[in-house]
Amino acid sequence: MSAEIILQRSANAAGLAEKRERLAAVRGALAEREADIAQIRSQLKAFEGQYLRRVGVLYAELDEIAARITEREVDLYESDSARRRAQEARERAQETHEAAFGGEQEPEEFDPSPSLKTLFREVAKRIHPDFASDEAEQKHFTLLMTRANQAYSRGDAETLQRLLDDHLEINASGADEGDGAALLRVVRQIAHAERDIAALDGEHETLLGSEIGQLYGDAEAAAREGRDLLDELAAGLRERLADAQYRLEFVERQVSALGR
């Protein structure tokens, strides 16, 4: 009888050890994914800033001149289509200006709601690295804590709630756990980590598939050929600007020749 119990235990223990190894591997992969995504995000952010400073401002300038040309054309010769054209060009110029310069505004002051504060405290007291039972858990808690801090600072209650739910689900079996309960706990932890990896993979795809992501990809491909894509775009735009400037002066000369 007792032999059977011992056999049962050791099978459970072996399964648990295997699952713990699997958990460590999955969590390792998750941490790598998080670092990758963080790097891509900051690369795209930096590239976005460069693009707006070197290219976006030229688009804004080009659209501004185009708007002025159409407005001068209304002065030159009144008609409904001239006025409509001028209005559309002006709206476009404003949009482009906003897109090119809008990012320089100061970020809004961080003012979390009381409920978000409470939620964050609930999460933090459960996953604080100081309360981890061993080194592996401490490492994982550090990662979760970083995620919770980021979610809190962008007011993301959904992520905070998920962190809390995950923790509650894992520990649902209570403090006094045998190997069976421990196994269940690890299985849940593996499932959470795999779910998070899938979510990060989705975000990765979304980031690289976005307009800025694809433009970044194009710029990287050009750089491998020794070309600077942003320089090329800026040079092309400067030519178009010179052309637009010439047309504006031409229309202005016509307006003053007509004495309007």
Add this chain to the structure above:
Amino acid sequence: MALHSVRSSIFARGRRDAANSSSNADYQKGVAEYNAGRFAEAAASFGRAAEQGHAESQYILSTMHDACKGVARDDAEAARWERVAAEQGHVYAQANLSFRCYSAGDLAGAFAWCERAADGELAWAQYNLGLMYQKGEGVARSEAEAAHWYRLAAAQGFADAQQRLADLYYFGRGIARSYTQAAVWYRRAAEQGNARAQFQLGHLYDVGLGIEHDYAQYRSWTRKAAEQGHEEALREVNRRDYRDP
């Protein structure tokens, strides 16, 4: 967020312009092959660039299909690449597509594409948009709008538009009648060899409208128009009092 979508469109614009850069290797290869008269190879190179979204290559490829240069004549392919390039904002493709719609009897489509090409500063399209407004094709007839578009094309030196604008001034259609302005624009068109403008300018010299009467100028411009086969000018030249003042 609104800023997000505007941002996204300024990024998309950069991507489009980057894709259409003249540094596209297949495009450059195509241009070199085309200039060397190797049209089949050029068509293949332009085809590769066209697939990459290079609007100029798409446009050239469509004209090559139209003219069976290096490829078999293929209206469907020509129309397909023309539309892709037009949708990317290629003004010549827009103008050609407008003409293709017009030939197929789709006046609304012809007008819409012509308007986009005209917005892109293409004089030919501005002139044709003026014509469509004047005739009421694909749009409600409006001589005031016609005058606006003729003026834009005329300012770019498009002779037919200068002559049409002068006509509107001469008859006071869509704009206030002004013989002075009519004379100004007829002269610019006449100097570029527009026969109707030459005849009309001669007529204004003959009767002294908008310009000082000048018999020598009248004869000179009328003769130029007649030499080009302008019928009224020919009748005028054959009139007895013209030969023996």
